[in-house]
Amino acid sequence: MKNSEIKFQVDLDENSFPKSIKWDASDKEGSGLEDTKSISLNVWDNQNHSTLRIDLWTEEMSVVEMKRFYIDILGGMAQTILNSTADEYMSEEIKELCDRMVKHVNEENKAG
Known part of the structure; x- marks a missing residue:
């Protein structure tokens, strides 16, 4: 079985607003963290039959x-x-x- 990993690194300002967002994935072309202005992640919660969401963006977006x-x-x-x-x-x-x-x-x- 193959294993794949996705990572997000979010640097926050003093008000907990994202100043920078970086991401990496074991299956992406190239290596190392890459900058992005926004992420939107949705996860299906099997236990509660609902969607969990994480939406983050920087002020540059x-x-x-x-x-x-x-x-x-x-x-x-x-x-x-x-x-x-x-x-x-x-x-x-x-x-x-x-x-x-x-x-x-x-x-x-x-x-x-």
Whole structure:
């Protein structure tokens, strides 16, 4: 059996706000910690049948980047739900939502 490990290192300021976020994974290309501006981690809690979430971002993460990050996450979820359950309806609904949100963000950026 193969073992894979993912690590996150978060440096916090005096108010416990992330100043820097770094990550590493045993299966990623290259070695060593890499910087990122944001992480979103979801874990299924079998015991309580609920989702546990950790969402962290640094002050360098712009509002536009944050919106695009979450649109990207939802798009990935659309593909995952299709791959894992073959539920085309759910997958398409999520993709259509992503398309509407991309349009919204693009229009918002033009106006700003």
